Structures are given as C-alpha cells and as structure tokens.
Amino acid sequence: MTHPTSTGTDWGKAHFEAIYNCPDPRRYFGGLQPLEYQIPHHGQAVFRALADALQRRRGDRPPLRVVDLCCSYGVNAALLNHRLTLDDLYDRYTGGGPGAPAGDALAREDRAFYAGLRRPDAALVTGIDAAEHAVGYAVAAGLLDRGFAANLEADAPSPQLCRALDGTDLITVTGGVGYITARTFARLFDCVTAPPWVAAFVLRTVSYRPVSALLARAGLVTERVTTRTFRQRRFADGAEQRAAFEALAARGLTTGGKEADGFYHAELYVSRPAADVAALPLAELLPVF
Incomplete structure (x- = not known):
C-alpha cells in the first residue's frame, strides 16, 4: 500500500488521517512502511533504558507506570513490553491477504500473540490519543492497560484519566510534539x-x-541528547520537504547531514528532577547515544 493522500499541519508536516484511526493497525503500518517510518525503533532502546533506571531506583515496588502520549495503536507499548522489534510489527501487519481476520478477530489474535511475548518486567502503560478506534484496538489487543481517547489540547482530562495519571513514573512521546503543545503537558501535570x-x-x-x-515550572530539568539525531521517516513528497526546510531555516538550523538525506530528524529530550540529574548524568543513563 502506498501512503495515502495527506493534509498538512500548520508547519507543513503531512499527517495521515486515513490511517490513524482505523479498527486495527494494518493500514497504519502499510501506509508508513514505504516511508521507512522508524522513530518507534529508536524509542524502544531509549524507553527501555529509562524504564530500567527507574526500576532500579524503585526496588521492589509495583510495576513501573508509563504514560504514552499520542499512543495510536499502542506501538510504543508493544516495543517496550514485548520481545519483538518494529520490523516484526511491519511483518505482522503488512502481509495480510484475502483471508486476513477482521478488526475484532485480529485484536483477539493479537492479544494472544503479545501475551506470549510479554517481558517479565513489563510496565503498566496508559495510552492517550484523540483517535478512539486506535486506542480501542490497543486496549483490546492487550497492549495498553488503560487507554483514553482524549484531546488534551482542547479539553481538560476527565476525572477517570486524572486518577489514572497519578503515580506515573515516565511519560513518553515519539513525534507528537507539535500536534500537542505545552497545554497538553500542563493538563497532565495537574493530575500528578x-x-x-x-x-x-x-x-x-x-x-x-x-x-x-x-x-x-513543574520541577524538572530538561536535557537534550547532543551526540546525534534520530530519523523519523522519509518526507512524503517534495512539498513536505520544502516546508520542513523552510521551518528549519526559520529556526536557524541547517539541513546538511540531517534532513538533506530525505528524512525528518528528531531530537531526544529527557526531563528529570534535579536530584536525579545530579545522581545519574545523561551520558551514563543513555551511554549508547
């Protein structure tokens, strides 16, 4: 499947409404595979390293509690909590033929599939996304322990969501910033x-x-990984690439060695309390980066 016709955001980035809110993730993976969408792969290594560090600090406390923003079909939760890779997910969801199961049946099959691959130290993951069908699939497939179809840019969190957020250890997001802003984060932090x-x-x-x-203002120190950037996906077309170059130029950034290769590039930011930053420097927390 080729990528679908897309509309743009305010800064020119394409988005794919036709694949982000389907009953299951097959169109999502089929649409993004030709663009070599890969940021969840980078997130897998980072989020596992952070989760391991947090677990060491917590000792024998209950499972880590993670909130994944813009969670879509639970991709980050799948990679964090299960013995598989992003390529495994592409293989699973892009090879279907005429006999492939319908959405509800696939979710039931996936629930058994993921249960067999679940890591013993799996975190409890709460997912938040405006796409209600995607969130519903991720819950039905057992990828999210709790899922909320919510747009926190527009609405305050429900009492149920606020209760679910209290006690969160780690918030993750792989590319949603820009679609979501500080407003969403403020509403999340009001609940913890x-x-x-x-x-x-x-x-x-x-x-x-x-x-x-x-x-x-919430008491966190934000650090940026300066040793590298991370490819997100190929530009959908020339118009998107030109818009990205214009946005980068407006920020005073050059594209050589980065977006000039035809891919969006992301930076990684990690925010922690000052005491944690002092006790465990970022270079030791994420030594491979």
Whole structure:
C-alpha cells in the first residue's frame, strides 16, 4: 500500500488521517512502511533504558507506570513490553491477504500473540490519543492497560484519566510534539502529585522550549541528547520537504547531514528532577547515544 493522500499541519508536516484511526493497525503500518517510518525503533532502546533506571531506583515496588502520549495503536507499548522489534510489527501487519481476520478477530489474535511475548518486567502503560478506534484496538489487543481517547489540547482530562495519571513514573512521546503543545503537558501535570520523568522525541522543525519551560515550572530539568539525531521517516513528497526546510531555516538550523538525506530528524529530550540529574548524568543513563 502506498501512503495515502495527506493534509498538512500548520508547519507543513503531512499527517495521515486515513490511517490513524482505523479498527486495527494494518493500514497504519502499510501506509508508513514505504516511508521507512522508524522513530518507534529508536524509542524502544531509549524507553527501555529509562524504564530500567527507574526500576532500579524503585526496588521492589509495583510495576513501573508509563504514560504514552499520542499512543495510536499502542506501538510504543508493544516495543517496550514485548520481545519483538518494529520490523516484526511491519511483518505482522503488512502481509495480510484475502483471508486476513477482521478488526475484532485480529485484536483477539493479537492479544494472544503479545501475551506470549510479554517481558517479565513489563510496565503498566496508559495510552492517550484523540483517535478512539486506535486506542480501542490497543486496549483490546492487550497492549495498553488503560487507554483514553482524549484531546488534551482542547479539553481538560476527565476525572477517570486524572486518577489514572497519578503515580506515573515516565511519560513518553515519539513525534507528537507539535500536534500537542505545552497545554497538553500542563493538563497532565495537574493530575500528578510527583513529577514523572519525560522522554520526548521532537522533530527539529518544532521548538521544544515551551514544553521544557512548563516542565521546569513543574520541577524538572530538561536535557537534550547532543551526540546525534534520530530519523523519523522519509518526507512524503517534495512539498513536505520544502516546508520542513523552510521551518528549519526559520529556526536557524541547517539541513546538511540531517534532513538533506530525505528524512525528518528528531531530537531526544529527557526531563528529570534535579536530584536525579545530579545522581545519574545523561551520558551514563543513555551511554549508547
């Protein structure tokens, strides 16, 4: 399947409404595979490293509690909690033929599939996304322990969501910043009694300063991985690439060695309380990066 016709965001980035809110993730993976969408692969290594560090700090406390923003079909939860790779997910969801199961049947099959691959140290994952069908699939497939179809840019969190957020250890996001802003983070942090760690992959076309300023007010220090950037996906077309280059130029950034290769590039930001930053420097927390 080729990528669908898309419309643009305010900064020119394409989005794919036709694949983000389906009964199951087959169109999503089929649409993004030709664009070599790969940011969840990078997120897998980072989020596992952060989860391991948090678990060491917690000792024998109950399972880690993770909130994945813009969770879509539970891809980050699948990669965090199960013995598989992003390529495994592409293989599973892009090879279907005429006899492939319908959405509900696939979710039931997937629930058994993921249960057999679940890691013993799996985190409890709450997913938040405006796409109600995608969230519903992720819950039905057992990828999300709790899922909320919510647009926190527009609406305050429900009492049920607020209760689910309290006690969060780690917030993750792989590319949603820009679609969501500091407003979403502010509403999340209104629901927690102690600030969690935050790990965000943010496209270089988007400034993270408003979010990091909000997190600073909540008591978190934000650090950026400076040793590399992370490919997100290929540009959907020339118009999207030109818009990205214009956005980067407006931010005073050059594309050589990065977006000039035909891919969006993201930066990784990690926010933690100052005491945690002092006790475990970022270079030791994420040594491979």
